[in-house]
Amino acid sequence: MLMSNLFGERLRSKPADASLNSHIFLLRGGYVRPVGSGLYSFMTPCVRIQKKIEKIIREEMDKVGGQEVLLPFVVPAELWKQSGRFSSVGNELLRIKDRSERDMVLSMTHEEAAVYLAKSEAKSYLNYPFMIYQIQTKFRDEPRARGGLVRVREFTMKDAYSFHTSLEDLDRYYEKMHKAYERIFEKVGLDVVSIYSDTGMMGGNGAHEFMLLSESGEDSIVICDKCDYKANMEVATSNYENNNMVEESKQEVYTEGIKTIEELTAFLKIEKRQTIKAVVYAAEGYKNPVIVFIRGDLQVNEAKLRNLIKADINELADLKPYGLISGSIGPSDEILNSCSVIFDASLENEPNMVVGANKKDYHIKGFSVLRDLNTKMKFSDVSKVKEGQCCPSCGNPLKIERGIEMGNIFKLGTKYTENMDMKYVDKDGTHKTPVMGCYGIGLGRLIAGVIEASHDDYGPIWPKSIAPWQIHICVLNINNEKVKEKSFKIYDDLKNKYEILFDDRNLSAGAQFADADLLGIPLRIIVSSRNVDNDQVEVVTRFNRESKVINYDELYSFIEDFYNC
Numbered sequence: 001m002l003m004s005n006l007f008g009e010r011l012r013s014k015p016a017d018a019s020l021n022s023h024i025f026l027l028r029g030g031y032v033r034p035v036g037s038g039l040y041s042f043m044t045p046c047v048r049i050q051k052k053i054e055k056i057i058r059e060e061m062d063k064v065g066g067q068e069v070l071l072p073f074v075v076p077a078e079l080w081k082q083s084g085r086f087s088s089v090g091n092e093l094l095r096i097k098d099r100s101e102r103d104m105v106l107s108m109t110h111e112e113a114a115v116y117l118a119k120s121e122a123k124s125y126l127n128y129p130f131m132i133y134q135i136q137t138k139f140r141d142e143p144r145a146r147g148g149l150v151r152v153r154e155f156t157m158k159d160a161y162s163f164h165t166s167l168e169d170l171d172r173y174y175e176k177m178h179k180a181y182e183r184i185f186e187k188v189g190l191d192v193v194s195i196y197s198d199t200g201m202m203g204g205n206g207a208h209e210f211m212l213l214s215e216s217g218e219d220s221i222v223i224c225d226k227c228d229y230k231a232n233m234e235v236a237t238s239n240y241e242n243n244n245m246v247e248e249s250k251q252e253v254y255t256e257g258i259k260t261i262e263e264l265t266a267f268l269k270i271e272k273r274q275t276i277k278a279v280v281y282a283a284e285g286y287k288n289p290v291i292v293f294i295r296g297d298l299q300v301n302e303a304k305l306r307n308l309i310k311a312d313i314n315e316l317a318d319l320k321p322y323g324l325i326s327g328s329i330g331p332s333d334e335i336l337n338s339c340s341v342i343f344d345a346s347l348e349n350e351p352n353m354v355v356g357a358n359k360k361d362y363h364i365k366g367f368s369v370l371r372d373l374n375t376k377m378k379f380s381d382v383s384k385v386k387e388g389q390c391c392p393s394c395g396n397p398l399k400i401e402r403g404i405e406m407g408n409i410f411k412l413g414t415k416y417t418e419n420m421d422m423k424y425v426d427k428d429g430t431h432k433t434p435v436m437g438c439y440g441i442g443l444g445r446l447i448a449g450v451i452e453a454s455h456d457d458y459g460p461i462w463p464k465s466i467a468p469w470q471i472h473i474c475v476l477n478i479n480n481e482k483v484k485e486k487s488f489k490i491y492d493d494l495k496n497k498y499e500i501l502f503d504d505r506n507l508s509a510g511a512q513f514a515d516a517d518l519l520g521i522p523l524r525i526i527v528s529s530r531n532v533d534n535d536q537v538e539v540v541t542r543f544n545r546e547s548k549v550i551n552y553d554e555l556y557s558f559i560e561d562f563y564n565c
Contacts, residue, residue, distance in 0.1 A: 001469065001499075001500065001501050001502065002502050002504050003501060003502065003503040003504060003505050003515070004504050004505050006030075006044060006501070007043065007044055008030035008033075008043045008044065008045075009030055010028060010029055010030050010514070010515045010518050010519075011027060011028040011030075012028075012514070013028075014028070015027045015028070018148065019147070020147045020148060020150060020216050020448070020452065021216070021451060021452055021455050022147070022148055022149065022150065022447075022448035022449070022451035022452045022455075023147055023148030023149075023150070023448070025451055025455060025459050025460050025518065025520075026046070026148050026149065026447075026448065026451065027148070028459070028518055029045065029459060029460065029518035029519060029520070030043055030045065030518075031043055031045050031046035031049075031447075032046055032148070032149065037145045037153065038142055038145025038151070038152040038153030038154070039152070039153055039154050040148075040149065040152065040154075040444075042444075044468075045468040045519060046447065046468075048468040048469070049447055049462070049466050049467070049468050050156070050443050050444075050447065052465065052466040052467075053188055053443055053446060053447070053466055054135055054158075054443070056184055056187045056188060056465065056466075057135070057158050057184055057441065058135075060180045060181075060183055060184050060187075061131075061133045061158070061160060061180070063180065064131065064173075064176050064177060064180050065130070065131055066131045066132065066133045066160055067130070067131065067132050067133070068132075068133055068134060068135075069117065069132045069133070069134050070134050070136060071107075071110045071113040071114060071117065071134055071136060072107075072113060073106065073107055073136065073137050073138075073139075074096075074104055074105070074106060074107070075104065075105055075107050075110075075112065075113050076102065076103070076104060076105075077095065077102075077103030077104055077105050078103070079112035079113060079115075079116055079420070080093070080105055080112050082112070082419055082420045082421075083111065083112050083115075083415075083416050083419045083420055084419055085112070086103075086105070089108075091141055091143070092108060092140050092141050092142065092143075093105055093106075093108055093140075093141070094106040094108075094139055094141045106139040107136075107138055107139070108138050108139060108140040109138065109157075109159065109438075109440070110134070110136065110138075110159055110161075111161065111412070111416045111436075111438060112416065112420065114132060114159075114161040114438075115161075115416050115417055115420045115422055115436070116420065117132070118130075118132070118161070118163055118422065118434075119417075119420065119421075119422040119423075122163060122424060122434070123423075123424055123425060124424055124425050125165055125424055125425065125426045125427050125432075127424065128163060128164060128165045128169075128424065128434065129162060129163060129164045129165070129169055129173060130162070130163055131160055131161065131162040131163070131173070132160070132161055133158060133159065133160035133161070133439075134158070134159060134160075135156065135157070135158045135443070136156070136157065136159070137154065137155070137156055137157075138154070138155055138156070138157050138159075139153060139154050139155075140153060140155075141153060147216070147218075147448070148448055149444035149445055149447060149448040150218075150404060150445055150448050150449075151218070152444060152445075155442050155443070155444050155445070156442070156443045156444060157440055157441065157442050157443065158440065158441045158443065159438065159439070159440045160177070160438065160439040160440075161436060161437070161438050161439075162177070162436065162437040162438075162439075163417075163434045163435075163436055164434060164435045164436070164437070165424070165426070165432070165434060165435075166435065167413070167435055169435075170411060170413075170435050170436070170437050171411075173437065174206075174409065174411055174437055177409055177437070177439050178194065178208065178409060181194075181210055181407055181409065181439070181441070182194070182210075184407075184441070185210060185406060185407070187465055188446065188450060188463065188465060188466050189450060189453075189454060189462075189463030189465060189466065190212060190406060190446070190449060190450060190453055191212075191453070192210045192211055192212050192406050192407075193210070193211050193213065193221070193223075193230055193403075194208050194209070194210055194211075194230065195208065195209050195210075195211055195221055195230040195231050195232055195403075196208060196230070196231040196232065196235055196236075197209040197231070197232040197234065197235060197408065198232060198234035198235050198303050198307065206410070206411035207408060207409065207410045207411065208408065208409050209232055209405050209407070209408045210405070210406045210407040210408065211232075211403035211404065211405055211406065212403060212404045212405075212406050212449045212452065212453055213401050213402070213403050214402060214403060214404050214449075214452050214453070215402055216402070216404070216452060217402035217403040217404040218402070218404070219232060219233070219402065219403045219404065219405060220232070220233035220400055220401075220402065220403075221233070221400065221401050221402070221403045222236035222238075222385045222398050222399075222400055223398065223399055223400070223401055224391040224393065224394060224396050224398055224399075225396065225399065226391065226394050226396035227391060227393045227394040227396065228393075229391050229392065229393045229394070229398075233301070233384060233385065233400070234301065234303035234304070235303070235304070236384075236385040236398075237381055237385065237392045238385045238386075238389035238390055238391065238392055238398060239389070239390040239391070239392055239395060240295075240345065240346050240348075240389070240390075241390065242349065242350065245274065245351050245352035246351070246352060247351040247352055247366075247368050247371065248351075248352050248365070248366040249366050250364055250365070250366045250367060250368075250372065251364070251365050251366055252357055252359075252362055252363075252364055252365075253268070253362065253363055253364070253365050254361060254362060255267060255268075255328075255361055255362060255363045256361045257361065258327065258361070258363075259326055259327025259328075260327065261275055261277050261296040261297075264296075264354065264363065265296070268354060268365070270354065271297070272295075272296040272297035273295055273296065273297040274296070274352070274353055274354060275295070275296030275297075275353060275354045275355070276293055276294070276295065276296060276330070276331075276347060276350075276353050276354070276355040276356075276367065277293070277294060277295075277296045278291050278292070278293055278329035278330070278356060279291070279292045279294065279300050279315065280292075280315065280316045280319060280322075280324060280329070281305070281313040281314060281315055281316060282313065282314050282315075282316050283309055283311040283312070283313045283340070284311045284312045284313075285311050286309070286311060286340055288322070288338060288339050288340060289316055289319075289322050289324070289339050289340070290305075290309060290313065290339065290340045290341075290342065291324075291329065291335065291339045291340070291341050291342070292305065292342045292344065292382055293331055293341065293342070293343050293344065293347060293355075294344040294346060294347070294382070294383055295344065295346040295347060295350070295383070297386075298344070298346055298383040298384065298386065299383065299384045300344075300382055300383065300384070301382055301383055301384040304381060304382045304383075305342070305382045308342065308380055308382060309340070309342075322339075323338075325356070325358060325359065325360050327356070328356035328357055328358060328359060328360060328361070328362060328363060329356045329358060330355040330356035330357055330358050330363075330364060330367075331343075331355065331373060332358050334358070335358065336374075342380055342382060343369075343373070343377060343378070343379050343380070344379065344380065344381065344382050344383050345379045345380060345381040345382075345383070346383055347369050347379065348369065348379040349369060349370050350368075350369045351368045351369070351370070351371075352365075352366055352367070352368065353366075353367045353368070353369065354367065355367045385398060385400070386400075387399055387400045404445070404448075404449055404452065405445070406441065406442075406445065406446055406449050407439075407440060407441040407442070407446075408439075408440050409437065409438070409439045409440075410437060410438050410439070411437055412435075412436040412437055412438055413435050413436065414433045414434070414435055414436070415436075416436060417433050417434050417435070417436055418433050422434060450462070450463065450466070454543075455520075456517075456545075458514070458517035458518070459517040459518040459519070459520050460518075460519075460520035461520050461542050461543050462520040462521065462522060462542075463522075464522050464563065467520065467521050467522050468499075468501075468519065468520075468521065469499040469500060469501040469519075469521050470498045470499045470500070470521065470522065470523065470563065471494060471498050471499070471500050471501070471521065471522075471523050471524075471525060471559065472500075472501045472503070472516050472519060472521040472523070472524045472525070473487060473490060473491055473500060473501070473502045473503060473524075473525045473526075473527065474503045474509075474512045474513065474516055474524060474525070474526045474527070475487040475502075475503060475504060475512075475527050476509050476512070476526065476527065476528040476529070477528065477529055478504060478505075478506050479506060480529050480532075482529070482532050482533075483527055483528065483529055483532050486527055486532045486552075487502075487504075487527040490525065490527065490537070490555070493556075494556075494559070498559070498563075501519065501521060503515070503516070517542075520542055521542060522541065522542050522543065522562075523539065523540075523541060523542070523559065523562055523563075524539065524540040524541075524542065525537055525538070525539055525555070526538040526539075526540065531549065535551060535552045535553075536549050536550060536551055536552060537549070537550060537552055537555055538550075539555070539558060541562070
């Protein structure tokens with residue numbers, strides 16, 4: 001490929017609307033161009049990278065018995081109505097009507113389409129297990145498109161769906177897919193961590209996310225350095241240490257104007273962990289408010305709460321219609337009988353706490369959970385883990401890091417197959433519902449993740465496995481006939497064995513090298529007048545910017561060694 005023919009421009013300055021390194025370099029390097037919010041055109045270098053990633057993914061999916069299919073992007077809404085997601089998924093699902101006024105959707109994921117295809121073909125236990133996969137366009141009407149390819153609206157995804165006759169078989173295959181994902185990320189040059197995660201809108205009974213640890217990540221990951229415990233904040237748990245206070249008798253105290261935990265602890269000269277706060281929610285399908293009582297130094301994990309009560313929630317700002325006194329809500333009999341109440345696990349057996357008195361300007365000191373609550377009260381984990389809390393596996397202090405999700409796998413169980421009435425005839429002649437797993441990788445996000453993990457101040461540093469080209473030839477003073485002849489000879493000798501980008505433009509060394517850095521190709525060959533006169537060339541490795549002048553007759557063995565090591 002000649003640079004003079006390469007479509008697109010490299011940009012010298014940082015785009016004003018880009019903050020993530022991947023977004024900056026994808027724009028500056030001529031990889032993508034924005035079309036609208038969360039919508040991008042992929043240009044030649046990015047397409048070449050994506051095709052190499054697709055090849056790696058296909059190889060690994062085929063190794064675990066996958067069969068490639070292609071499901072429609074536009075799907076009749078009837079399929080989503082059968083699964084129940086047409087109404088349960090929010091505005092992220094783009095609902096449209098065709099010319100006949102039939103409801104359709106732009107697929108944000110393809111569980112429904114996969115089940116619809118599978119139920120027509122897999123009617124006997126003899127057809128199981130099997131896995132189908134595709135690399136296909138998706139659309140999610142994301143309200144917060146950001147970070148270039150990290151969070152977009154239209155994207156390309158590898159999604160796979162496996163079907164089984166037992167949960168045990170799903171478990172076995174899930175582990176195979178987990179290992180396949182580890183190989184995929186290793187081959188594309190990413191060091192990721194596998195963490196437990198929330199199933200979210202996908203449903204099911206188990207999930208893992210593959211996370212790239214990065215300060216620019218939008219996910220919080222809870223990690224234990226001593227053992228293998230790793231979990232997304234949405235599902236992470238910890239062990240709680242008791243406050244070790246001595247139980248005292250209850251007493252009502254006057255706390256005029258105090259409504260926040262900060263004000264309360266300052267007034268009473270106590271720690272936040274010695275208080276119980278109430279967080280009030282409106283929940284879909286619940287007539288009365290849902291009140292969460294939680295230790296004052298902790299925050300409610302709303303993902304855990306949604307999963308616990310199986311409803312969407314919104315924190316209530318106006319409590320007056322429900323007779324609740326802001327800043328002074330406590331677990332009285334009246335509250336327990338009139339609202340749906342949840343006690344966080346952090347409160348179990350805690351003595352000598354401060355809690356609201358359900359009276360304006362009053363709180364109660366000396367509240368003992370074990371003594372003053374019904375002994376049959378249940379406690380549920382609905383709090384966010386804090387840094388330094390104890391690991392639930394080994395007790396070591398936990399730490400919290402940021403991460404970008406690169407892929408995910410789910411044990412869906414029968415959530416979709418049952419709702420969509422997928423059956424097969426078992427060996428005993430009975431009709432049974434298959435169990436299902438699904439497995440996704442977003443290709444654009446993966447490209448962005450590689451840049452986040454591998455770049456310098458000048459541009460991306462692409463791994464050999466997915467670089468847009470393998471060798472970048474820079475020609476200094478191409479108008480010199482000897483230089484031109486030698487550089488084209490190198491190009492002609494190499495282009496049938498390697499992918500070559502040949503900079504044939506009559507530009508300064510600085511301009512050529514700046515473009516070469518932005519394109520991030522692993523190996524650069526520099527041809528100049530001085531080197532040609534000495535029958536030499538200069539080679540530069542992009543990952544460490546190491547430069548070396550070698551004899552011309554050493555060039556081909558050098559390249560072979562570089563790509564075989």
